[in-house]
Amino acid sequence: MENILEVKGLTMDFGGLRAVDSVDLYVKPKEIVALIGPNGAGKTTFFNCVTGIYTPTKGDILVNSNRGGVRINGFKPNRVTERGLARTFQNIRLFPNMTVLENVMIGKHCRLSAKIFGALFRDKKTRAEELKAAQECYVILEKLGLEKTCDELASNLPYGDQRKLEIARALATEPKMLLLDEPAAGMNPQETVDLTHLIRMIRDTEQIAILLIEHDMKLVMNLSERIYVMDHGQKIADGTPVEIRNNPEVIKAYLGEDIDA
Amino acid sequence: MIAQEIIKSLKAAIWFMFLTFPIMVIKVNTVYKTIEWRWMNMVFIGVGVFVGSFVWRWLLERKDKPSAKKESISTRTQAYLAENPISKRALQGALLVALLFFPMFMDAYQINIFTVALMYIVLGLGLNIVVGLAGLLDLGYVAFYAVGAYTYALLNTTFGMSFWIVLPIGGALAAIFGILLGFPVLRLRGDYLAIVTLGFGEIIRLVLENWNDFSHGPSGIAGIDKPNFFGLELNLNQMTDGVYYMMVVFTIITIFFVGRLQNSRIGRAWLALREDEIACQAMGIGRTRTKLMAFALGATWAGLMGVVFAAKTSFINPASFTFLESAIILSIVVLGGMGSIPGVILGALIMILLPEYMRTFSEYRMLVFGGAMVVMMVFRPQGLVSNFRRKYSFHGVDERLGG
Structure with missing residues (x-):
């Protein structure tokens, strides 16, 4: 399996409501893919299924690993993260009363191994591991330009920096793929431009794939190599930005049907 | 106007x-x-x-x-001590000397009160793991205390097992009970968790009260052996001193271990769990494991203290393990400042020593206590001592990482 993520026929029912209806999607290594669609199309539900917050009703979610594809349906979120998928949230979910650096170090958690005896007796190995983790996290913060605030509480950061910190925290989990849920929500045009550069920079330097949900069409068209469009839980189109822009189905979903047609 | x-x-x-x-x-x-x-x-x-x-x-x-939002005295003191390790060591040393020489100048009554206060410091620090760090509101903490106490009482009176052998058994058994309580409440948070833990505490107490064949019911268990110190023959006063010194050692070990836990990978995971459970899982922290570890470790301290309590009083009955006891330990944690070790110590001293010395006003004790709690919650909801965040310093990160 050469794709980093492969989703086949993913379906998610909430009682009688089908929020996601047999959606197929794949992401290749180092690719930036966008998932767009009107409000309530099922994009975030799709993310939640992939990252283990929901267990999908039907379908397969396959993640690339050393031994071919691994089916991760129903894995707990922390096991999914261990497999190399890290996410951010649409409504920021930082740990507000922890410092910026601690937030990022939580992301490192699943790559560290200190157990209870290490914690109690703080042996040489544990100390070295902690120091290395703190330094690596600091380097991530430097990369995103947040290193000056590393001892601040996360809740004291300005909004744009909180969004960046979420990305930093996700990066600390050493992912193969980053899932960003509306990273530009609530940002002004200048911040959105900066974010576009940032996401591209992350892809180039970290060599990871990025799947993002976004409503800002300028960002989506600028950044993504391929786009998937969802509406009413179904995938209605996929292709390059140019193809999507001229796809009549997509235009209909976004603007509604012409009365004359 | x-x-x-x-x-x-x-x-x-x-x-x-x-x-x-x-x-x-x-x-x-x-x-x-x-x-x-x-x-x-x-x-x-x-x-x-x-x-x-x-x-x-x-x-x-x-x-x-x-203007009142500037850092409080407690925060400034803690920051100063963190930056000046020499004054921190000096302060610790002075406290230790004071604790060691305390019994020489005091009578048995004072020493006894202080021993109890030290026990509550340890209990408070144990509950602090569950409530302060992991943010799991546990109203049945006294159940684990009871498990420890009855473990020693029963093993000692029926099999004649000695204090030092039962001590780890009591701790381990309490930890197992902690996990037993933890499993069904993994999905619960906040109010719901509080209700279930409250019920758990009552179940343990009611079982002890009604299962006559096992625990001798409300009449309790008497004639439990006092701890044995190196096989020495001690009179009553010497025994009081002995238990006191044992508690001093216990308290220091607890402070040391809880402090290390707090600043470890596991402690960070607990904090994250307290802040946001979903984000915490999405960042790769296993909820089951982390929560059960908090419950088990918190319960362990209670179990150890239960064994000490049974040995110290040499008589126990279920009346010592009512909800009021849980409430007192919880107040220690909340009053002192959730998640702060100096806070819990201060809280325990205030909550245990003040009522003892206010016995003259015993009629007004509960009134003063209630009033003090209301005032605290209005003016300092974060507790007496606010939690001080550890800061990291980075000098030459690049060299150490090799560019």
């Missing part, structure tokens, strides 16, 4: 005079079947509330002022 303030205070005074009228003014003498009207009390309350309400509003205003 001033007229408004006065009217506000007048209203408060009238309201309080009305509310306290039945208990403060009317006194029924059942022997002579007469009613005594104590109007002076009403005047005292009126004046007291009138003046008090000004003070109250002034304090509230002062609290909301932005």
